[in-house]
Amino acid sequence: xxxxxLTAHGVTKSFGATPALHGADITVGTGEVLAIxxxxxxxxxTLLHCLAGILRPDAGEVYxxxxxxxxxxxxARTVLRRDRFGFVFQFGQLVPELxxxxxxxxxxxxxxxxQAAARLRAAELLDRLELTGLDARRPGELSGGQSQRVAVxxxxxxxxxxxxxxxxxxxxxSLSGQRVMDLLVDAAxxxxxxxxxxxxxxxVAACADREVVVRDGRVSALVGS
Amino acid sequence: xxxSTTLLGLLEPEPSHGYELKREYDAxxxxxxxxxxGQVYGTLSRLQRDGHVLTEGTEPGGGxxxxxxxxxxxxxxxxxxxxxxxxxxxxxxxxxxxxxxxLALLSGRPAGTYLDLQRAAHLERMRELNGxxxxxxxxxxxxxxxxxxHLEADLRWIDLTAAxxxxxxxxxxx
Numbered sequence: 001x002x003x004x005x006l007t008a009h010g011v012t013k014s015f016g017a018t019p020a021l022h023g024a025d026i027t028v029g030t031g032e033v034l035a036i037x038x039x040x041x042x043x044x045x046t047l048l049h050c051l052a053g054i055l056r057p058d059a060g061e062v063y064x065x066x067x068x069x070x071x072x073x074x075x076a077r078t079v080l081r082r083d084r085f086g087f088v089f090q091f092g093q094l095v096p097e098l099x100x101x102x103x104x105x106x107x108x109x110x111x112x113x114x115q116a117a118a119r120l121r122a123a124e125l126l127d128r129l130e131l132t133g134l135d136a137r138r139p140g141e142l143s144g145g146q147s148q149r150v151a152v153x154x155x156x157x158x159x160x161x162x163x164x165x166x167x168x169x170x171x172x173x174s175l176s177g178q179r180v181m182d183l184l185v186d187a188a189x190x191x192x193x194x195x196x197x198x199x200x201x202x203x204v205a206a207c208a209d210r211e212v213v214v215r216d217g218r219v220s221a222l223v224g225s
Numbered sequence: 226x227x228x229s230t231t232l233l234g235l236l237e238p239e240p241s242h243g244y245e246l247k248r249e250y251d252a253x254x255x256x257x258x259x260x261x262x263g264q265v266y267g268t269l270s271r272l273q274r275d276g277h278v279l280t281e282g283t284e285p286g287g288g289x290x291x292x293x294x295x296x297x298x299x300x301x302x303x304x305x306x307x308x309x310x311x312x313x314x315x316x317x318x319x320x321x322x323x324x325x326x327x328l329a330l331l332s333g334r335p336a337g338t339y340l341d342l343q344r345a346a347h348l349e350r351m352r353e354l355n356g357x358x359x360x361x362x363x364x365x366x367x368x369x370x371x372x373x374x375h376l377e378a379d380l381r382w383i384d385l386t387a388a389x390x391x392x393x394x395x396x397x398x399x
Contacts, residue, residue: 039388182359202380203373206351213341220341 004063005030005194006162011050011060011070012217013043020046022217023060028162033185033195035205038214045166047214048198052085052164053077065161082110086155086163086193088184090170092147094139094154101126101135104153111158118157125153128190129183145176152184156191163188165197169204181207227321228260229268230307233277233300234328240281240295243269253397254324269294277303304328308339311346314376322379326386330394340387347376347383 006028013021020043028034028051038044049055050062053069054077062070069080081087086107094103101122108118126135129149139147148168155163168184169177185207188195197208205211213220228250235241235249243265251259272278277300281293296304308329312321322343329336351373358369386393 039384200384202348202351202377206348206355206373211345211348213344 003030004028005032005065006051006196007061007063008047008051008057009061011047011057011062013046013050013055013057020217021050021057024050024214024217024219026051026212026219028194028196031189031192031194032210033188033208034197035208035211036196036198036214036219037200037202037205037211040200042214043217044198044214047219048164048166048196051196052087052162053080082107083158084161086158086160088148088151088155088163088165088168090167092139092151094147094150096139099136099138100131100142100150103139103150104157107154107158121157122153125157125187126150128187129153143176144172145180148172148176148180149183152180152187156187156193159191160193162194162196165195167199168197169199169201174203177201178203227324228264229272229277230304231324231328232265232268232272233296233304234308234324234332236278236294236296237301237304237328237332240293242291242293244291246294253327254320272300275299308334309342311342314343314347314350314379319379319382322383323386326390326393327397330390330397336390336394337387340383340390344380344383347380351376 004027006026008024008026011021011024012019024043024047026036026047036044036047046055050057050070053062053064053072057070060070061068064080064084069077072080094100095106098106101119104122104125105115105118108121109115113121123135126132129152131146131149131153134142134146134150139150142150148171152168155165163184165184169180172180181204185195195208197204199205231250231254232246235246241249243262246269247260247262247265250265269278273280273294276297278294278296281295283292308325322340325339326336329339354369354372354376358366358373361369
């Protein structure tokens with residue numbers, strides 16, 4: 001593995017009385033594509049959310065690029081997520097009222113980039129993800145695979161250092177899912193972005209450089225630790 | 226290799242007779258193909274010749290005298306080595322994997338560890354096939370896809386079994 005970009009030590013997280021993580025440890029290298037696997041309810045999505053600063057762990061430490069991020073306040077974590085991370089979720093979570101190109105531009109606009117520059121960059125990503133000509137469509141007019149590719153374009157548009165993807169192909173058929181994964185991994189590598197991917201599908205995990213398994217709230221020490 | 230190592234696995238928890246071993250093998254693993262007595266005694270004889278089992282004496286009964294077989298240290302090593310190595314990922318592995326899991330449970334070994342080892346080996350092979358699928362002409366790509374679909378099915382079985390190890394341990398307990 002190359003230098004560690006993301007590290008979690010002893011991360012514990014419960015939701016009310018329900019424990020999700022019990023002292024999870026994980027390290028993700030710079031530029032690595034890592035798959036987090038595990039059965040339903042194992043805590044794999046919670047781990048991703050803790051690594052991405054979406055959730056604050058109850059105990060343990062999370063570091064990104066040498067900086068401890070689990071103790072940052074909500075505002076600082078929001079800025080971190082906006083400026084340095086990109087996200088792809090199972091259901092693209094595109095804004096239905098906005099055309100495709102504006103969905104992709106959104107992170108840049110929120111970060112204060114000018115419209116023209118944002119539009120140019122969005123068009124570049126749409127081409128890269130084989131969505132040329134679809135910029136004026138609304139999300140409701142796209143297939144599932146196209147929607148997820150728009151979500152990938154949006155996640156990559158601000159050149160984040162890490163892409164967090166939570167079951168990015170979970171709502172797609174096998175072939176569309178494979179295409180989304182191929183494009184996601186290729187585009188991330190083009191930009192030297194690190195990818196942390198949660199999936200229960202072996203096909204998807206096999207697109208990663210390495211996999212870890214989360215079981216009962218801990219990262220398996222045996223596989224890929 | 227599988228029949229002989231399976232017999233070693235069945236002998237490890239406690240010494241047993243050929244007849245008992247056949248009965249146990251058939252009950253646990255012989256759904257499609259039960260062992261013949263000739264296979265059992267032939268295999269035990271080879272294992273004895275190679276020093277992996279020994280006979281602990283004979284017991285007189287109503288019929289012919291019965292030999293009681295016990296595993297030796299060398300037999301345990303053979304078994305350990307077999308259990309500790311992932312099988313080369315290929316389609317239709319399930320009977321071997323199932324046998325390994327059951328024998329690990331019977332001997333109190335961490336069956337989940339064997340499944341994890343196998344999962345890692347499968348995913349490594351899937352990564353290779355993924356590379357082939359993407360770099361090759363359609364004909365080769367489709368062959369890679371065939372392998373990927375089969376390995377994917379194996380992995381689903383591995384995950385399902387891993388989730389039910391406690392239940393399986395109870396079911397196969399002697």
